[in-house]
């Protein structure tokens with residue numbers, strides 16, 4: 360145990376902290392001892408489940424404001440006393456939260472267990488946008504939206520590096536960022552706008568095309584409103600199950616995992632299920648799958664379409680959880696509430712907040728019965744008003760590349776909230792600008808994986824270690840292992856491949872439960 364580090368854990372050690380554009384309001388530093396936590400991989404995405412035992416660390420909280428903006432941002436950093444590995448691992452947020460909530464703390468527990476100094480920021484936001492989005496009806500708190508969108512991210516990196524330097528006497532050898540969903544958006548924003556903030560970035564299921572994604576989150580509900588039909592969850596779950604059965608084998612292996620989601624979307628027609636009799640708990644007996652249920656599933660899979668027939672977003676894939684009842688306890692897009700006998704739509708809060716508070720700028724605004732044209736107008740207005748503040752779509756990564764940065768991203772093909780095609784599209788745009796993309800950015804599609812976690816696939820828990828080897832030793836990441844749960848309920852090893860390659864079972868090797876029988880090949884054209 361380093362006595363000098365123990366003694367250094369006091370506010371005076373960090374009193375020289377200075378950040379451009381910020382005024383430090385207070386610094387707290389207190390030793391935490393005998394700290395233990397269990398960390399599931401679901402909280403750290405690209406790193407394995409781990410246990411933190413009896414940790415000793417310096418817990419530093421910095422409060423600061425951007426003078427003139429009337430904000431108060433909190434960052435919390437944990438600097439290990441005993442096992443510091445010389446590196447910083449900053450963590451991201453989720454949903455509307457920039458950080459400083461249970462998922463971020465879970466990721467920090469994991470980072471600490473591995474010897475990293477680690478840091479999170481709340482970007483100056485309370486957890487729900489209900490309490491910060493509007494300064495008054497009609498007037499959005501643009502500074503806080505900007506904090507969330509980008510500014511707090513660079514502050515977090517700057518503060519993290521300076522705290523490490525003050526405490527250990529030198530800055531981190533390498534700095535990393537790890538996040539999923541909102542955290543994935545933050546990750547891409549960092550690569551795009553703050554190219555020297557981190558050496559290595561791991562971006563999971565990024566909510567990066569925010570102003571397109573948030574209206575899409577409401578599309579299934581809008582579609583139900585326009586149709587005047589609110590199917591039972593059991594109907595949608597039956598359609599999902601039928602899509603998985605029908606599409607499972609399209610990738611050559613029947614294991615409960617839909618590997619070729621493009622072919623599934625192209626070939627599986629939910630209309631064919633209309634009239635099928637199913638048992639339905641919420642209906643109290645047997646029902647037939649309705650035309651409305653088929654149309655809602657189809658609309659959710661095909662993405663947002665404007666009144667004049669233009670597609671404005673991708674959709675989540677057939678087989679992903681439409682009702683939030685089967686996988687990871689997260690929000691879902693086509694939820695209905697049938698407790699009163701007839702069903703009503705139950706839109707996802709994240710999307711409702713966007714349209715109500717930021718676009719309509721009116722907490723009383725009613726989204727439950729918009730015409731198609733009104734919905735289109737609000738979606739478009741959101742893009743116009745906030746695209747540059749919150750979207751992380753810029754495909755020009757030259758500055759990040761030239762600074763030596765490396766980035767990996769992954770996206771579950773069974774993501775139930777964010778269409779995985781978004782991330783493919785972003786990757787393709789970066790590739791079209793940078794023919795050398797393979798030298799600094801690799802993306803992995805994860806068949807069967809839900810939003811950040813859940814579904815029939817585990818997350819790619821070795822990917823962060825591969826990112827580190829890329830940053831530190833120049834070894835670019837190839838295939839990365841995952842485990843899927845097969846139809847019999849047993850764990851099967853699989854690999855994920857750097858996109859556009861994908862995992863294929865070697866026909867001669869033949870045994871799909873042997874990892875060595877899988878290899879990365881170019882995607883076969885769907886017929």
Ligand SMILES: *[C@@H]1O[C@H](CO)[C@@H](O)[C@H](O)[C@H]1NC(C)=O
Nearest residue numbers: 392393394395396412413414
């Ligand atoms: C350390 O924490 C464990 C439980 O987490 C507790 O059983 C033990 O008494 C604590 N030890 C000290 C010295 O506080």
Ligand SMILES: *[C@@H]1O[C@H](CO)[C@@H](O)[C@H](O)[C@H]1NC(C)=O
Nearest residue numbers: 360392393412413414415441
């Ligand atoms: C916990 O860590 C402290 C500080 O490193 C050490 O003195 C103590 O022996 C550890 N306790 C256990 C039960 O490992």
Ligand SMILES: *[C@@H]1O[C@H](CO)[C@@H](O)[C@H](O)[C@H]1NC(C)=O
Nearest residue numbers: 387389391394418419420435
């Ligand atoms: C770190 O310090 C902050 C502020 O004092 C406190 O809210 C938080 O609970 C502390 N974290 C731990 C793990 O002790």
Ligand SMILES: *[C@@H]1O[C@H](CO)[C@@H](O)[C@H](O)[C@H]1NC(C)=O
Nearest residue numbers: 635636637638639644645646
């Ligand atoms: C519904 O459940 C009942 C009772 O278990 C069973 O008899 C019936 O065959 C089921 N119907 C369908 C369509 O599965």
Ligand SMILES: *[C@@H]1O[C@H](CO)[C@@H](O)[C@H](O)[C@H]1NC(C)=O
Nearest residue numbers: 629630653654657658661664
């Ligand atoms: C499914 O959606 C696509 C795209 O909006 C549309 O072209 C097609 O007609 C829909 N199919 C059904 C069965 O509703």
Ligand SMILES: *[C@@H]1O[C@H](CO)[C@@H](O)[C@H](O)[C@H]1NC(C)=O
Nearest residue numbers: 694695696697698699703705
């Ligand atoms: C469903 O609707 C009922 C009646 O309005 C309400 O009490 C309940 O909280 C709703 N359930 C969910 C999950 O929204």
Ligand SMILES: *[C@@H]1O[C@H](CO)[C@@H](O)[C@H](O)[C@H]1NC(C)=O
Nearest residue numbers: 584585587725727728729730
């Ligand atoms: C929704 O709007 C339509 C057309 O404006 C109207 O006919 C319908 O009654 C409204 N439904 C509800 C539930 O308000």
Ligand SMILES: *[C@@H]1O[C@H](CO)[C@@H](O)[C@H](O)[C@H]1NC(C)=O
Nearest residue numbers: 824826827828829831832834
């Ligand atoms: C880099 O290579 C060295 C020497 O082979 C090895 O000890 C170290 O673990 C590697 N680091 C990473 C992050 O892979």
Ligand SMILES: *[C@@H]1O[C@H](CO)[C@@H](O)[C@H](O)[C@H]1NC(C)=O
Nearest residue numbers: 817819820821840841842850
């Ligand atoms: C897959 O499961 C095995 C056995 O539980 C475990 O050792 C391995 O770390 C897992 N791999 C991944 C990538 O999660």
Ligand SMILES: *[C@@H]1O[C@H](CO)[C@@H](O)[C@H](O)[C@H]1NC(C)=O
Nearest residue numbers: 868869870871872873874876
């Ligand atoms: C495939 O490999 C697994 C794991 O080694 C083994 O248990 C199983 O028997 C093999 N199946 C066939 C058909 O060879």
